[in-house]
Amino acid sequence: MSYTLTTPLYYVNDRPHLGSTYTTLACDALARFERLRLQKVTFVTGVDEHGQKIQRTAERQQLSPQDHCDRVSSRYRDLWNQWGISDDRFVRTTNPRHLELVVQFYERVKASGDIVVGKQTGWYCVDCEEYKDDPAEAESPSCSIHRKPLEWRDEENLFFRLSRYQSAIEELVARDDFIAPASRRQEVRNFVAQGLRDFSISRVNVSWGLPVPDHPGHTFYVWFDALLGYLTALLDDGEAVSLDRLASCGWPASVHVIGKDILRFHAVFWPAMCMSAGLPVPQKVFGHGFLTREGQKMGKSLGNVLDPELLLERCGTDAVRWYLLRDIQFGDDGDFQQQRFLDLVNNDLANTIGNLLNRTSSMARKWFDDGVPPAGKASSADHPLAIKAAETVRTVIEAMPQLAFKTAAESILQLAIAANGHLSDTAPWSRMKEPGQEASVAEDLFAVLETTRIVGLLLAPLLPELSGRILAQLGQSLDPNNWSNQLNWGRLSSGSPLPKPTPVMQRLELDEPL
């Protein structure tokens, strides 16, 4: 089975920020999980590079738009590399192949009779670059954001006849598996219920855009172009650009993961465009929440933006991934709190999980010849920890496809806590001092080591680096093609050597605030 997931194509107006990093990390976890489940995964990310805003930003920096895009795009690509993102496709909308695709798509939509020439008239705010909803008869309306008078505009645009898809879209958004999380579903339904209006897909005075074939002077509106980037990405396998090939290239997407701000484009406009072009619609659109920092919106004006490059450099990928995925319900808004970040990373990763491995491995090595102790009865699937582990595996496997990263992470942590509890209960260190206890101590240590192995395996999609270190410390490694089997209890073999333990996760201490 093939599984296609996408991040948004990030707008290269500015350097990457934590929000896009967050989305991408979440997708990465999901992509890794699906690969381990042996899906044929295509993980798409990339950048959206057209539009007037970019044109202007480039001008301000005295760069050509293309140069500007090249620079920012490579920052994204580099950043994803540094974070260890496992994307399969990184698409750029300035790629010539993308133009080919957009033209093909446009021709299909046009052939469906869904392109009409119309007038875009209304009150326009130059600073916002958008039409306002003020009534046409308004005397002298002004923009509530910029407090400047609105200008009356009257320009020719091409329109997509969205209105024709009213009932089809209504049906689509009424499905309970299309828009997630459920809390955002109603919003979109209400919007659709108000009646869909045609929307413009071309501009006449934006030169930094893709030219519309049969309308000189027109360029495609950025959104029309950007969404199609998903298709371009899927076709980027060395073969020809052809919409006819999409079915064998992973379309429709299993899920588009996006920020809640662009839910409508993905849940309403985009499916209608697909229908018009005779393509299946995406299976799911997941709109996640936004991150604030210490309760405040992150922004340049507040000077409180958290730079992902800095965060990665100072804290490492495991720490940040864990915090974002384990502490924030994916879908809800989340608040980045430095103290909590440190607390969770140190408690969960260093103390609970890391130290569990360290202490258990130390005991095993000390008393059982630097290796895994004899399993005895502990290899049985009805050992309490075996039962708990099986439960955890089930929870993770159920949670991950639903993007419930928090549920998955918490249950893995609970498994480690249970193992620590088991050590406390059985106290191998004191029983080793009594005669004739070796065999039963060995069983307890085996069970805990085995639990740790499963913790390490379950962390693979969420924290690939830490997962690798945990497994290595157990003398194991991830088998990407055999994950499900590896998750079965009792696969650690008694007598196999355990390397000398070193902390797999350092406690995080910050000399200065982030």
Added chain:
RNA sequence: GUCAGAGUAGCUCAGCUGGUUAGAGCACAGGAUUCAUAACCCUGAGGUCGGGAGUUCAAGUCUCCCCUCUGACACCA
């Protein structure tokens, strides 16, 4: 303004169709322990469940009113 959602321990949140002393994690306090990354384990304190009224034998959970916050209300990537 209209619509939707939310206001529960210091913080982040669970609490389904109303039913014994309102839960978890973090933070905090105390204890236990020494295998381990001053880690782990146990216990405890802490809440008039936004405010008010009502329905009911019984309401955090239903109804009404009020207060506060968030989001949507079309082309902002």
